[in-house]
Amino acid sequence: MTNNELRSRITALCTGDRTAFEEIYKNLSTPMYTIILRITQDQLLSEDILQEVFVKLYLSPPASAANPRAYLFQMARNLAIDGVRKRPQFIDLDDCENLVYLPVIDFSQKLDIDDALKTLSLMECQIVSLHVNGGFKFREIADILNAPLGTIIWKYHKAINRLRSHLSGGAI
């Protein structure tokens, strides 16, 4: 769903159009939930956050947002980060942005992309998810994450190379 299509749906949503709301949910729920889940690594928490985002969307549609798509994903991302912070942790939460998830070393399990994504830092995981799954351009991701464009691009390519290496069994 492009920004123009989303903008038209949001306009309809302002009048209480449930059909428009369900169309927005149908198009954005999967990539949004994927990104939230990759940040929180918690299914229940991710579902709660997703619900919160869409309830807020229905109750307060961002009709004036220049980039409503980025606005919604940024809201989802911020809620996810907050959810991770509120969750009991044994690490310094100030370093949450740079949190690295250690891979589960269980050779009986099949490798999949989710395990590979766990080897990325939180920042890298967000960038990859927003670009690949969310369909955002690097400039939009830089605005969402409030980071320099160059950093976003560099981290993205670094993350992709790390994923390739991990999925290739270290052959690369």
Added chain:
Amino acid sequence: MKKIFMLAIALLLVCIISLPAFAAEEVSGGAPVGENSYSEAAPLLTDEDYQRREDAYNEILALSKKDQAILDVKMVHHSELILVAIADGHEKEYAQKFIKQYGSFVVVTNDIAAAESASPELGGLTTGGGPDNSFNNLWIWLVFGIILTGTTFLVLLRRRRCIAALQASNGTVIAQNTTISAKETISAVKKSETVPGDKVLDSILRKIDKNNE
């Protein structure tokens, strides 16, 4: 795997194709062709030359009846050579003797048939003796080619690593090769989206209805 196999086949074909260039069958190496060698002789022989060859042939033929080292004598008319088959180990001795006595048109060999077929060029014949080095290099190059191909095949095969499985969470096979490209990686990330449960939408609608009440 297919690329490795094709490369091995290509290497083997290169070795086989290059074999004829290296295959050689030598006939009695040894003393160099003399100054008056046949290759430098005038293309036309005089009557005197023919007579000399006739006399030499008869003398060597008579000698062969007494000397057991001389196995066979043959006059090759199309090249005006006299081919003399000598027992192993005596080629050099007799070659030098015949050159000195008759000239370079007397050729010592241990295989008259092969010498006769090669006689037009003479390059394959020697007027000197030497140990019989009749040797076929063909099989050595073939073995070398097989070893090279086999070694290359094994080296490339060992570089390939086997991994347990590469599969996206939705069951899609990411790659069947060890190394995957960036494009495949991005495609796998794209395909590994997680769909929220159906109850999520119901829960959202319930909350909206509750808020509207």
